[in-house]
Amino acid sequence: MTETTNLLDAMTRLIGKENMLSSIEDRICYACDGSKQRHIPDVVLRPQSTQHVSNILRYANTHVIPVYPRGAGSGLTGGAVPAQGGIVLDFTQMNQILEIVPEDLTATVEPGVVTQTLQNEVAKYNLFYPPDPASAAFSTIGGNVAECSGGITGLKYGVTRDYILTLEVVLADGSIIHTGRKTLKSVTGYDLTRLFVGSEGTLGVFTQITVKLLPLPEKIETLLIFFKTSEDAVKCANQVISNNLLPRTLEFIDKSSIDCIKGYKQEFQIPEGVSSILLIDIDGKEESVKTETALIEKIVNENHALNVVSAKNVKERDTLWEVRRAISPALYNIAPFKINEDICVPRSKILEILQRINDIHKRYPSLKVANFGHIGDGNIHVNIMYDEGNNQQLSAENMVEEILRNTVELGGTISGEHGIGNVKSKYLSFEVPPQELQIMKGIKYLLDPKGILNPGKIFLQ
Amino acid sequence: MTETTNLLDAMTRLIGKENMLSSIEDRICYACDGSKQRHIPDVVLRPQSTQHVSNILRYANTHVIPVYPRGAGSGLTGGAVPAQGGIVLDFTQMNQILEIVPEDLTATVEPGVVTQTLQNEVAKYNLFYPPDPASAAFSTIGGNVAECSGGITGLKYGVTRDYILTLEVVLADGSIIHTGRKTLKSVTGYDLTRLFVGSEGTLGVFTQITVKLLPLPEKIETLLIFFKTSEDAVKCANQVISNNLLPRTLEFIDKSSIDCIKGYKQEFQIPEGVSSILLIDIDGKEESVKTETALIEKIVNENHALNVVSAKNVKERDTLWEVRRAISPALYNIAPFKINEDICVPRSKILEILQRINDIHKRYPSLKVANFGHIGDGNIHVNIMYDEGNNQQLSAENMVEEILRNTVELGGTISGEHGIGNVKSKYLSFEVPPQELQIMKGIKYLLDPKGILNPGKIFLQ
Numbered sequence: 001m002t003e004t005t006n007l008l009d010a011m012t013r014l015i016g017k018e019n020m021l022s023s024i025e026d027r028i029c030y031a032c033d034g035s036k037q038r039h040i041p042d043v044v045l046r047p048q049s050t051q052h053v054s055n056i057l058r059y060a061n062t063h064v065i066p067v068y069p070r071g072a073g074s075g076l077t078g079g080a081v082p083a084q085g086g087i088v089l090d091f092t093q094m095n096q097i098l099e100i101v102p103e104d105l106t107a108t109v110e111p112g113v114v115t116q117t118l119q120n121e122v123a124k125y126n127l128f129y130p131p132d133p134a135s136a137a138f139s140t141i142g143g144n145v146a147e148c149s150g151g152i153t154g155l156k157y158g159v160t161r162d163y164i165l166t167l168e169v170v171l172a173d174g175s176i177i178h179t180g181r182k183t184l185k186s187v188t189g190y191d192l193t194r195l196f197v198g199s200e201g202t203l204g205v206f207t208q209i210t211v212k213l214l215p216l217p218e219k220i221e222t223l224l225i226f227f228k229t230s231e232d233a234v235k236c237a238n239q240v241i242s243n244n245l246l247p248r249t250l251e252f253i254d255k256s257s258i259d260c261i262k263g264y265k266q267e268f269q270i271p272e273g274v275s276s277i278l279l280i281d282i283d284g285k286e287e288s289v290k291t292e293t294a295l296i297e298k299i300v301n302e303n304h305a306l307n308v309v310s311a312k313n314v315k316e317r318d319t320l321w322e323v324r325r326a327i328s329p330a331l332y333n334i335a336p337f338k339i340n341e342d343i344c345v346p347r348s349k350i351l352e353i354l355q356r357i358n359d360i361h362k363r364y365p366s367l368k369v370a371n372f373g374h375i376g377d378g379n380i381h382v383n384i385m386y387d388e389g390n391n392q393q394l395s396a397e398n399m400v401e402e403i404l405r406n407t408v409e410l411g412g413t414i415s416g417e418h419g420i421g422n423v424k425s426k427y428l429s430f431e432v433p434p435q436e437l438q439i440m441k442g443i444k445y446l447l448d449p450k451g452i453l454n455p456g457k458i459f460l461q
Numbered sequence: 462m463t464e465t466t467n468l469l470d471a472m473t474r475l476i477g478k479e480n481m482l483s484s485i486e487d488r489i490c491y492a493c494d495g496s497k498q499r500h501i502p503d504v505v506l507r508p509q510s511t512q513h514v515s516n517i518l519r520y521a522n523t524h525v526i527p528v529y530p531r532g533a534g535s536g537l538t539g540g541a542v543p544a545q546g547g548i549v550l551d552f553t554q555m556n557q558i559l560e561i562v563p564e565d566l567t568a569t570v571e572p573g574v575v576t577q578t579l580q581n582e583v584a585k586y587n588l589f590y591p592p593d594p595a596s597a598a599f600s601t602i603g604g605n606v607a608e609c610s611g612g613i614t615g616l617k618y619g620v621t622r623d624y625i626l627t628l629e630v631v632l633a634d635g636s637i638i639h640t641g642r643k644t645l646k647s648v649t650g651y652d653l654t655r656l657f658v659g660s661e662g663t664l665g666v667f668t669q670i671t672v673k674l675l676p677l678p679e680k681i682e683t684l685l686i687f688f689k690t691s692e693d694a695v696k697c698a699n700q701v702i703s704n705n706l707l708p709r710t711l712e713f714i715d716k717s718s719i720d721c722i723k724g725y726k727q728e729f730q731i732p733e734g735v736s737s738i739l740l741i742d743i744d745g746k747e748e749s750v751k752t753e754t755a756l757i758e759k760i761v762n763e764n765h766a767l768n769v770v771s772a773k774n775v776k777e778r779d780t781l782w783e784v785r786r787a788i789s790p791a792l793y794n795i796a797p798f799k800i801n802e803d804i805c806v807p808r809s810k811i812l813e814i815l816q817r818i819n820d821i822h823k824r825y826p827s828l829k830v831a832n833f834g835h836i837g838d839g840n841i842h843v844n845i846m847y848d849e850g851n852n853q854q855l856s857a858e859n860m861v862e863e864i865l866r867n868t869v870e871l872g873g874t875i876s877g878e879h880g881i882g883n884v885k886s887k888y889l890s891f892e893v894p895p896q897e898l899q900i901m902k903g904i905k906y907l908l909d910p911k912g913i914l915n916p917g918k919i920f921l922q
Binding site: 105154178181183188189191197203214218284287345379 | 645
């Protein structure tokens with residue numbers, strides 16, 4: 001018998017044949033994620049319970065088989081790709097919302113719950129799960145926790161780590177632990193919960209997650225503001241914040257991104273001469289939204305805005321956001337290949353990093369660059385588009401490297417919200433010095449001594 | 462030469478005689494903290510720089526000498542007491558605010574900065590450092606980070622961990638590491654920052670801290686609401702939150718606590734028949750504070766409030782809060798000894814835990830009990846007062862044990878904000894199961910293999 005046959009037999013015994021996909025057609029579906037790599041796993045397992053996960057990990061640990069936990073596979077840095085074959089653990093079947101407790105402002109879910117589904121369900125109780133990655137419509141809470149997802153609401157509401165109260169985690173050896181408490185405060189021992197949040201599936205596998213919720217804001221107002229230059233837009237964004245305002249979202253779109261979405265929607269026309277856009281959501285109680293919106297309109301008019309459009313109703317708001325969300329896919333109209341970086345700098349350094357990116361770009365004239373993103377929290381998506389041939393991919397990779405080095409030099413981070421995965425592991429040392437890396441590896445060894453959990457991710461081997 | 466003489470000589474060489482206190486009179490001043498234990502250290506060192514701290518730790522690690530980092534020594538669970546003698550590292554000389562960057566919403570400080578000092582300084586820029594422990598007027602940011610302090614603003618604003626962006630940490634062997642980035646988002650490798658936050662000085666010593674700031678709320682309104690029963694007050698607090706409101710503070714005071722503060726201030730009179738009080742701060746933009754305050758007044762009136770007092774100005778507000786802050790010391794009027802617990806339960810369980818405390822109390826009739834605290838986030842300070850003699854201390858400790866067991870049974874935590882220290886280490890296993898404890902100990906061993914950092918804390922030896 002081959003090793004794979006052994007594995008399939010064991011898994012049939014441990015979790016049932018009906019929860020296993022082993023045909024090549026099925027396995028190919030699990031070979032990729034948002035990073036567009038392709039590594040075919042030996043088997044795909046679809047656990048139905050914590051006990052299933054525990055059984056699988058105990059076996060995998062004994063036989064030293066790589067295990068790749070996977071939510072929707074929408075991650076952009078290869079977190080879910082089975083880089084070394086082995087087992088993909090597909091969590092889409094463990095997708096139950098186990099409880100919503102409005103009085104405690106908490107919900108407990110299985111990892112396969114889609115983020116938007118949770119957001120919709122808690123909204124029925126007038127509650128709100130704030131982290132809102134662009135992938136919310138299809139990404140899962142488990143994946144969000146593994147990557148510590150950010151999104152458009154980070155400035156005002158923080159990121160995934162700020163909303164995770166407890167985790168049920170299956171460790172590499174199959175044992176099941178519980179971290180945190182379903183309370184808004186707890187300081188009992190070390191903060192294991194946040195050690196697992198953002199650990200990208202390398203320290204343990206989540207099987208239950210309790211999140212903190214907030215009251216749903218009464219009202220959201222959306223403003224779209226056109227500027228002649230990126231500098232005007234960035235300065236205006238800074239002015240908003242220095243006027244003591246924390247909008248729900250504060251998004252920036254540059255000229256190249258604008259060019260891609262022109263004509264995307266009939267009802268969405270961008271005037272000539274616009275080189276930069278801010279998209280701002282203001283949320284809260286009705287009265288305060290009104291006051292804050294008026295104040296922002298005043299600020300943008302003092303900051304050389306060409307025009308301000310406000311969404312008159314939910315439909316118009318959805319249109320504006322639909323256009324914003326269309327940017328990323330629309331960039332493929334420029335060239336067939338794209339690298340999407342998610343650098344984050346202190347906001348005071350945004351103009352400087354944009355300038356440096358521009359300068360670097362001059363040395364790579366055959367590439368196209370578009371910048372957009374969450375300017376409110378300094379998190380800019382730098383997109384580099386390239387064609388096949390002429391070493392363009394290599395040029396793009398070299399350009400990424402230069403941008404990341406400059407980002408770190410300005411006090412920024414090479415990943416604001418996408419994680420490291422296997423796409424960025426070669427850049428990790430730009431930001432994390434050897435001793436800090438050693439500590440991280442020490443923790444990895446402590447929790448997964450055989451290295452079966454998502455091997456090939458975060459760290460260079 | 463004795464070991465102590467060796468130590469003093471080495472420290473004179475490494476950090477200078479002027480930064481060392483070795484007389485018994487001086488050392489006694491560092492023997493205690495808010496937990497009222499008494500352990501006299503061999504020497505008190507007052508580092509002036511990160512390099513000093515590094516020098517000290519390298520020596521201490523080589524010679525296996527216990528090191529006890531200390532801010533203001535205001536902690537309530539013994540975090541700063543030199544339980545095994547050795548070195549106290551007094552951080553009060555490293556008390557500089559190194560930078561405030563309004564545009565980035567950040568401030569970088571040395572660990573000895575008093576929390577209130579930071580709050581005052583950033584307020585000059587219209588900014589706000591939200592964590593607000595009762596000790597803010599004298600406790601230090603370093604101590605706050607070590608304990609992951611909470612306070613009165615936890616419901617709306619979270620706790621210390623939510624505001625720490627970067628740490629400079631000196632490890633047990635004297636090496637200096639840097640965790641996190643001064644950006645609002647970062648997901649590069651494991652979250653070492655939050656591993657150190659709340660680690661109570663057992664994993665490393667902080668020498669620089671960058672905190673996240675928020676825009677200062679425009680307005681704070683304060684309401685004091687009197688109730689006939691605790692049940693009415695708790696139900697009303699729940700009603701406030703289920704009406705989609707997140708007040709800045711939502712404090713609860715029970716009958717025994719009220720009895721202690723009656724007559725504390727001439728201008729503060731509590732009507733007859735009041736058995737429970739809610740103290741609520743509402744903050745934000747002027748208009749929304751007005752609307753929310755009106756809404757809360759409506760809710761409290763529908764929930765059997767006897768009377769609502771609103772502070773007409775800052776002076777009246779300060780008076781109300783002065784009275785609230787006077788509760789804890791005033792409890793000594795009941796009996797000369799006090800245990801102050803800081804349990805936290807899911808808010809839906811508050812009435813049940815108060816009922817259970819009441820039932821347990823019936824079995825300890827010679828003790829006095831007072832409950833008050835941050836009902837908004839489920840964090841109740843249970844105070845048990847006792848006299849000398851008649852085994853009252855033992856009774857009080859037995860009662861604490863029963864309360865903590867019941868808290869955990871209801872899904873709560875044995876420490877919402879005070880930490881474990883050496884006061885609660887014997888109860889840690891009530892909440893943290895053996896395997897989770899083993900992981901914590903593994904992390905401790907990884908970072909401090911000789912166990913020189915704050916030995917005797919968190920874990921039972």
